[in-house]
Amino acid sequence: MFKNISLLLLLSSTIFIKSQEKIPFRLTKHNNIIVKTLVNGKDSLDLMFQIAMEDASISPDRTRKADHILFKNEISDGNTVKIGTKEYKNIRFFDNELTGHEADGKIGTGIFNGKAFKIDYDNHQFVVYDTMPDLEGYSSTPLFFNDGQFFIAADNIIDNQQQEVYFLLQSGYSGGILYSNEFADGKQLDQKLKVSGEKILKNSAGQSVITKQGILPFLKLDNIILKDVSAGFFAGDLKTQKVNYFGADLLRRFNWIFDADRNRVYIQKSKYFNAPYYKII
Structure with a gap:
C-alpha cells in the first residue's frame, strides 16, 4: 500500500x-x-x-x-x-x-x-504554467488587457496628494516611469517634481522636444511602496506621449505572474527591488 x-x-x-x-x-x-x-x-x-x-x-x-x-x-x-x-x-x-x-x-x-506565465527576474527566466502555481508571498492587482497590451493602476504621491494612474507595462523603455503629456501638463510635473536632468532635441521641422527626468517621492503598487522613483516626461512644443509607461527599470524590481485570463497579475519583490535607478539622461 x-x-x-x-x-x-x-x-x-x-x-x-x-x-x-x-x-x-x-x-x-x-x-x-x-x-x-x-x-x-x-x-x-x-x-x-x-x-x-x-x-x-x-x-x-x-x-x-x-x-x-x-x-x-x-x-x-x-x-x-x-x-x-x-x-x-x-x-x-x-x-x-x-x-x-x-x-x-x-x-x-x-x-x-492561453497560459499563465511568470517573468522571474530572480532567476532570469520565464516560467509557463498549465495551472496557476503557489501564490504564497505574492500580492495581486487587477490587470487591464487591451489590444494586446497590459495596463495596471498604481498610486502616485505628488506634492502630498495621492493620484491613481493607469500605466502601460512597457519593457522596451529602459527607465522607470514615463508620464503622458496629458498627465504631465495637467499635474504641472515641471513644477511639482524635483527635476534631475534635462535634454533638448530638435525634430526635422525645428520643433523643440524637451525630455526631463524627475523624482517621484512615492509610488504605491498594491501594498508595496517604492521611494524616489525615476520619472520622465516631455515638455516643449511637441506632444507625442499618449500613455503612461511602467518601464523596464520598474518591471525588474518584481517577479510577475500573469493569470491565463489576463485579469490579474501577482507580484513579489525581486532581488533588484532596491537597486539604483537607471539613468536616462
Missing part, C-alpha cells in the same frame, strides 16, 4: 514538473530582456521581449541576418520561432521596427497565449 502511495506521489510530482516550461533570458544593463531564438529553422536572432505587444518584429538595425523571414508589405505570417526546445508556430513578424539595445528585433506575449 505504501509503495503505491509513493508511486502516486512520484507520478504527480513528475506531472507537475512537466506542466511547467522554463525559458531562460538575459537581462542587459539597459534592463531589456533578450531571448535567443531560431526563426524558421535558419535565422539565429536575439529578440527583445516586449510585453507591450503580442507579435514579433525585426529591427532595421539588427546585426544578425533574417533572410528566411519573407515579408509582404512589411508583414510576414506563418513563421516558426524556436526558443530552447520549444517551437512556436504561426508567428507574425513586422519589418523595420526599432527595438532595444543588443537586440535584432522583438518577441511579444503571443507565445504565452
Whole structure:
C-alpha cells in the first residue's frame, strides 16, 4: 500500500514538473530582456521581449541576418520561432521596427497565449504554467488587457496628494516611469517634481522636444511602496506621449505572474527591488 502511495506521489510530482516550461533570458544593463531564438529553422536572432505587444518584429538595425523571414508589405505570417526546445508556430513578424539595445528585433506575449506565465527576474527566466502555481508571498492587482497590451493602476504621491494612474507595462523603455503629456501638463510635473536632468532635441521641422527626468517621492503598487522613483516626461512644443509607461527599470524590481485570463497579475519583490535607478539622461 505504501509503495503505491509513493508511486502516486512520484507520478504527480513528475506531472507537475512537466506542466511547467522554463525559458531562460538575459537581462542587459539597459534592463531589456533578450531571448535567443531560431526563426524558421535558419535565422539565429536575439529578440527583445516586449510585453507591450503580442507579435514579433525585426529591427532595421539588427546585426544578425533574417533572410528566411519573407515579408509582404512589411508583414510576414506563418513563421516558426524556436526558443530552447520549444517551437512556436504561426508567428507574425513586422519589418523595420526599432527595438532595444543588443537586440535584432522583438518577441511579444503571443507565445504565452492561453497560459499563465511568470517573468522571474530572480532567476532570469520565464516560467509557463498549465495551472496557476503557489501564490504564497505574492500580492495581486487587477490587470487591464487591451489590444494586446497590459495596463495596471498604481498610486502616485505628488506634492502630498495621492493620484491613481493607469500605466502601460512597457519593457522596451529602459527607465522607470514615463508620464503622458496629458498627465504631465495637467499635474504641472515641471513644477511639482524635483527635476534631475534635462535634454533638448530638435525634430526635422525645428520643433523643440524637451525630455526631463524627475523624482517621484512615492509610488504605491498594491501594498508595496517604492521611494524616489525615476520619472520622465516631455515638455516643449511637441506632444507625442499618449500613455503612461511602467518601464523596464520598474518591471525588474518584481517577479510577475500573469493569470491565463489576463485579469490579474501577482507580484513579489525581486532581488533588484532596491537597486539604483537607471539613468536616462
